[in-house]
Amino acid sequence: MCSQLIDGNNEPTESASHIRLCHGCELPINLILLERGKSAYCPRCGTHLYRGGSPSLSGNLALAIACLLLYFPSHFFPFISIRLFGVMIPATLPSGIYTLFDEGFIFLSLLIFFCSSIAPFLLCVSVVTAHIGLKSKQFKVLKYSLYTIRHFKTWVMIDVFLVSIAISCFKLQDHSDIYLGTGLYGFIMLQCMTLLLVTRVGIHSYWEKYKPERDYHFKKRELHCLHCHLSQPYSDVCARCKKPIFRRKPYSIKTTWAYIVAASIAIFPANLIPISILITNGRRIEDTIFSGVASLVKSGMWGIALIIFVASIAVPVIKILGLSYLLISIQLKRNLLRRQRMVIYFIIKWIGRWSMMDLFVICIMMAVIDRGQILDFSPGFGAVAFGFVVLLTMFATESLDPRLIWDEGSMKSETDRREEISNG
Template identity: 50%
Template sequence: MTVAAPHIADNQNAYCPRCDTQLYRGHRHTCSGDVALAIVGLLLFIPVIFFPFLSIRLFGEHIDATLLEGVVLLVDEGFTFVALLVLFCSFLVPITLCICVVAANIALKFKLYSLMRWSMFGVYHLKHWMMIDVYIVSIAICCFKLTDYSDLIFGLSLPVLGVLQLVCLALVIRVSPRKYWQSFDQTLRITRPNLPKIQIDAISDHLQDCPQCHLVQQVGKRCIRCHHPIAFNESRSLQATWAFLIVATIALIPANVIPISILFANGARLEDTIYSGVISLVNNDMLVIAIIIFVASILVPVAKILGILYLLLCIHFKRSVFHKQRMVLFYIVKWIGKWSMVDLFVMSIMLTLVDRGQILNFTPGYGAVAFGVVVIFTMLATDALNPKLIWKNHNDTHSTQSNSTGDTFS
């Protein structure tokens, strides 16, 4: 079922009449406000790169921790995959998001189609991978862990990280590819009035909505405006989701069995798996941190795998009830996916502060690689699963008759 609502006022929102998902968000945000936020975000990365967010005094030595230093040390320790994962989620994604917003506004001003296409592609695909908030939580966990070993000094870039998270969150909320493409179309029609203009207010099986720019058009392989793939391949979506899920499930075993961190304290080698690390935190009266690590590193990955498995089985057995509940489950699984990165961020920060060849020394274990695989492939599984499959066996007769005029507005 395709529902088209091309005309939405700035104070209106559009919702799907079947699952109540918000399809379009009406707002009065200006593009100039978006580019101002993006430029502020890019400027905030300067102190984040060059100034420490946390420093400690360990055995008389002053040690600083910056965002990129942990990545470099992970590479030096031989954990290149984990290093690239930390770099991508904590640094490359937010800075690329800001660059894409600036590029989109440049494309609007100078009518650059290719630049608009790739900038909106970046905004659409990267916003779910931005994890500055997870990184900030990881810093807090490291502070609790290191309190008993050293004196903590909060650096200049720590509050900057907090402001940067607010700026990036505002960009994610404000920037709408649909709005940018509509503005781009309006500027192009001034110089190219012969461009095709689609105005459809109907529900039809022969129409399809582009998931990226939300242009309603005839069913085809790619969007006629942004060239994003819109052809729905059911078997390909299911095969990719099953493949990612199987890899994540297999990797979950070594991730919980092989040590994820190794701590040398007073000449003793302490190897911790995820579970033993949680028990150690409980024994050291760090109950809150233990609960956070348990939820993020043990409960969330298992819940994601079971949730995706449940959705796939319901699709396979053609369940015809509780579609809305399964849709809510899908969005929950997609949202909680990034919080499993807490353990990997904690390792990169601990490696920066503690791995100094002193009496107290920290290094990651190979369980971190397997855990990184679990995090990545569960997130890829949710991205590969097309939510249209959840509604495949839903009877749309009643909803089609009661909503034949278009979307619902508020």
């Protein structure tokens, strides 16, 4: 591991300015200098702590500007076109979103629009404004830009959209000829730039550039701010970013349970009610998620069927069961297999976004197949329920505080801590 532990009594072996609390388990870590290309991970929970070398913030800015330049050609040029009844029908992302909205599926259209367009755009704009705030020493501009980056990185799903385009092409090949458009190459280039940006950009490096952690001379470091990653003594407000700071996320367990219960209810109509309706030659074909997978298997598309099954059926169930297991273990104060539970948490956090694939496929199909009674495609109300499942499970993952996994049963409540602070 590229990090060093301090002693077991939480007393630093060096100056307290070299100590940072892990944001995954709050283990005090003695910081060391790493070479560029190497990363430090918490030896207890495996959380990524920081990268070695001096990060090039100008590289982040260059990537963000490149993404913004690619944003418009990728969105407004056709990414695929089909020849249907002798007519070329182009498909753009906005046309699919607008068709969904026009058909009355407002929630689905807004969810798809946010994940495929708004979140990537705001992420890139926030990187630019963060540089402006950093150079001009505008604290509020920097603060809100970094806040946006932290919360929107999870919702950038251009890679999921690209896979959805490939799946849509396999589904459409039985009905028409398919032609790749200029927008597809724009999306591929945009995904490459976005992937580099998401893996490079870290809010901690911006806050360190604004005011390094070594400038804060604290005798103790007992709290870790999740917004700017400053480890500090107990307080109501973070000393660096001025955001409210808590020992643990308030009401984390109750909020996560509420999202899980809601998602568990929504998952039944999502799987039992048709998710898509295809009318071809006067014949109406209604498909649930499972029947759609079965039809792909019958057509010999085993690979596509497996991808849809994993993303749309297995992943939501795994997230619900996995989060329930973590919550139950936390509430029962289980001390065994904590590292394994952190691995489960990391997996759940990574796989959740891929459930959006089926909804992206529906959006693409709506963009190219809407031709009346001869050939027509529309989403079923099962798609709406599935959208709620995706949204609720992602909210549940974000609301769970993984540090609770490492808490001992005797840990004082947040209220007790604040009373101690107020009493001096």
